[in-house]
Amino acid sequence: MGLNKIILVFLFFCLGSVAFAQSAQIKGVILDKNNQPVSNVNVSSQDIGTRSNVNGFYILKVSANQKVVVVFSHISLKKATVAITLKPDEDYEFNLVMNDKDEQMGEVIITVNNKKRVQGVTVLEPEMIRKIPGANPGVENILKSLPGVNSNNELSTQYAVRGGNYDENLVYVNEIEVYRPFLIRSGQQEGLSFTNTDLVQNVDFSAGGFQSKFGDKLSSVLDITYRTPIQFGAVAEASLLGASLAVDAVSKNGKWSEVSGIRYRNNSLLVDSQETQTNYTPVFADFQTNVNFKPSDKWEFSFLGNISSNDYKYQPLSRQTNFGTIQDPMALLIYYEGQEKDKYTTVFGAVKSTYTASKNTTYKLIASAYHTQEQEYYDILAQYRLGEVDSNFGSENFGDVAFTRGIGAQLNHARNDLDALIINTELKGIHNWKKNQFEWGAKFTRESIRDRVIEWEVIDSAGFSINPPIEFLPKNDQPYSPYTGPLVPYQNVRATNFVDINRFSGYAQWSRKGYIGSNEVWMNAGVRSQNWMVSGDNITSTNQITFSPRAQFSLKPNWNKDMFFRLSGGLYHQPPSYRELRDANGVVQPDVKAQQSIHIVLSNDYSFKMWDRPFKMVSELYYKSLTDVNPYTLDNVRIRYAAANNAKAYAEGFDFRLNGEFVPGTESWFSFGYLKTEENIENKGYISRPTDQRLKFALLFQDYMPKIPSIKLYLNLVYNTGLPGGSPSYADPYFYQNRLRDYRRADVGFSKVLIDEQNPTSKRWLQSFKELAIGLEIFNLFDNQNAITNTWVRDVYSKNQYAIPNYMTTRVFNVKVNMRF
Known part of the structure; x- marks a missing residue:
């Protein structure tokens, strides 16, 4: 067997x-x-x-x-x-x-938080987030099991929602917007997510049609609240992939409290399972703290701080990738020289004060600063051999390359540096009057970016230097006719940008709960606005403004069945970030307009009992119409924008989730999603967008053994149909519409609880533990080969471009220990 x-x-x-x-x-x-x-x-x-x-x-x-x-x-x-x-x-x-x-x-x-239910917000339990296995455990690991949320990269915490890209998702911690590094191009460089799961109290997620109080993005909102501790406690975890420690502390008078966490992560175990053989030395670590001070019933102050260091050293040695068909098997063999050294250091701090003027009026003042220093240095020479594989089972050379179709080399060089400082100041107010609630906010953001980009790539095939297929270069018909043009890199990006962006944004919204006859209704309407100005060296200052009206309507009929209906939507804008302003050549285009999208979301929420246990079924039908679209290419997790609003697009789909206690006392769910998203660039016709993930199935399941309940099982299973495979550099994407293979992944975890309230210990040296558990995790349980992108190899003789899939991690075993004091 x-x-x-x-x-x-x-x-x-x-x-x-x-x-x-x-x-x-x-x-x-x-x-x-x-x-x-x-x-x-x-x-x-x-x-x-x-x-x-x-x-x-x-x-x-x-x-x-x-x-x-x-x-x-x-x-x-x-x-x-x-x-x-x-x-x-x-x-x-x-x-x-x-x-x-x-x-x-x-x-x-x-039961379920009714307010969040009415608003169409998905509430995730922190305990489930901590226990469900995944190569990158945490909040994002659970999000990827929800309908409408897609990711084909287990080494990354980035995710796409309903056809959007990684830059279209809002993330808040304690009402403070947080950011991700700018330069990362693959998940294995990324390191740690900002969110420390050990500190989390509440996690709310909305996949579209969200309220005006949330910011200016097109796709989703992840709203996280860190806990305010009420007594001393500590939780620790250690595994083959890293370790973490979190501590809760409270002063004697109860006015001061703080929760802090430190994490260390090493992905060597996962990266070593990939096809590329490497010397890999990653060090990802961070420290976070959330301090609260409540001097009176009216005032409350808090500080959220984070220091993160991601030091990535990568030296590839060799790689063999088999691809093609059974009738025509092929292989790509690569031998590497050189190395990559990347480093991302971020410091984040935020101060929040809350003043409760009365039981109906609350004001909040929030100030934050985010500073990141990033470098991406590499010189890697890849010498490749592309050939046909011996598929004769009786041959001594079975599986080896029997005939070489092409040979060549590729040299990649980069010296990229980025320094960014982002400062925010925000004032918010909440007013309750009878059955009405009014909320408003005003925010100023200043982004200062110092960026140097130096990237070039040289490709050599059978002794011929391949030039980029750009129209102004002389015709390249090697080796059939001599090439007399200049020798230039296949890709060459050089730019230095000093850019400042000032943003003024604000919102106002109204909510009301009432009745229509005997039916309960909830209404929300509001508007957001943002004005931004881009300036900098050799940049002509520009000033633009947007208005985004949004609304939600929920109805709970007076039926015997516990059912909600929701209709939400509006006009959503995404003013360009620095990444969206920088084109493929590294040049900043200050006139890029905000992408805009009309959202319409119709949803149904049905709570019921089955087997005398609670269940909930949520279904949503959505449509997005996008204009002023800024097209982009997706290379792993790096996004390169065209920095031109020269496209229009749409996204349509259906999401379904059934969750409940399939096993008494535990929550599990099944998700299904259908998505179709296409774009029309310069009126050439509609083609699939890079995130066109047609079908998605996911299962998140918790269980325990029948007669040994201290042994528990956690299963996280995802199936996605293949994404578009991209196109070679400088190629027209309209001619490359092939797809990657389907993404299939199952992660399973087994846990044995040694000590908890139901299993106390009589051993004195173990009595300091409130909980002690040991677990085994198996990532990619069935050892499926999943591809994230394609490597494009060109053969000068045949003039063919071969799409070589870049496969992700194989089966990996991990052991971990959880402790709670």
Whole structure:
């Protein structure tokens, strides 16, 4: 029996479905009728109890997935009782006002956050994010299992949403926009995602039709909130791919709190599984902290800081890629000389203050700064041999190159440096009046970019230097006729740019909850605007402005079935970032206009019970009409723009997700997505965009063994149809519309919980652990060959361009240990 079959059999034997006890916690502040904190309140449930401190704060662990009764009692106040049902690992805030006259009784059933549900926002559980296996674990790893979200690169945290590219996604942490490095061209250089999963409290995601309060991008919003700790704690993880440590701390008076995390990552284990044999020395590390200070009920201050260093050293040695068909197998053999040295160092800091003027009015002031210094240096000589493979099973040379079709060499050189400083200042307000909520904001952003680009490529085939196919060069008909033109690099990009971009943006929006007859409705309408000016050395200053009206309407009919309908959309703009202003030759084009898109999203949300367990089915139909499109090419995760608004495009599709407790006490889901996105460049006709991912299936599944619930299983499975394979440099993409093979990947993790609340230990030296678990992860379980891009090899004799797929990682095993104190 092959290894794939053995793994598959083992996987099915592990898919049990027996419930075991899980916990949640309820916390909050207890006040008296004068809004003064009440200390020494007894808070108890099922023989477990605690007391409120001098600030009236309490925290109590309770059983999940069942109704429990929590009793609040005090020597001088009347008793209060609440019946509550929480989800596993739910961290629910319940604030209580006790009085001295009447006893209080109530019931709270905590299900999906209704506000997010009405707005069409997907809520992801932090505990699930931490446990689901993936080559790049974290928030983005879970996002890639959602419908409409696509990525064919397990070494990258970048993702495309509903036909957009990597630059079209907004990411916020604590309402502060965060950025990614500029120069990265492949996932293995990328290092760590900004988001530290160990610090996360809430994760919200919207794939389109989002509100005006979110920024000026075309595709999606990822809104992350880091937690405010309430007691000391620590969590640590160590594996063959790296290590992490996060610490929670709280002052004695409860006014100060902080959560900090440090991470180290080494992708050698993954990169070594690729076809290219290398000497690879990556060091990816970062430190983050979120400090909170609440001096009074009206004021709250916080600081979010991050220091990240990604040091990447890469020395390729050799590569063999087999491709073609069974009848005509071929191989590309490459021997390398040289190396690549890249370094990205980023520093990020943000200060946020919140002033609660009254129970209906809140103001927020946010200031942030992001500084990145990036370098990309490489000199790599690749000497290649392209030939036919001996496919005769009886031959001694089976699998070797029997006949050489072409030989050649390719020399790539780069000395790229970038220094960017981005400063933001923002003021926001929230006002509640009866059933209405008004929100507004004003923001100033200054981007200062210092960029030097020096890249060239020389291609030699059978002794002939290949010139770029540019019209003004003399006709190149080698070797049949002598070439008398100048010898120039096949590609040559040289530019130095000093650019400043000043942006003023703002928004205003209104929300209201009400009724139409007996049907519940929620409405939101707003507008965004941005004005930006591009200036710099040898650049004529330009000034442009956009207006983006947006709206959402949700209806919950008065039916027996728990169902929502939503219609959302508007006119969305994406004013150009520095990457969008720089063309393929490295020259900044300041007159590039904002890309704009009309979004229409129609969705249905149906919550129901199956097997006496909660489930939810979400389906969305969407259409985007894009104008002033800035075409681009996609090389792994590097985007090269044309810096010209010379195209129009559209994206249409359907997304479906069914999630719920397929196994009691755990959440799993199945996703399906259909997408079609095409663009028309200079009225030549519609062709597929680089992110035209037609079909997507994903399964995220959690389980535990029937009679040993401390052994758990996590499965992350994704199938995507092939993306367009791109085209050679300087070639017309209209002549290259072939596709890569389908992307198929399954990552599985097995975990054995040694210590937790259900499995305490009697060993003294282990009693400091609240949780201790050891796990085994298998990435690319079935060892599928997935391609991310093509390498284009030209043979001077046949004048053919061969598309050689660049394959991603193969099967990899990883061992990790999780600890919680």
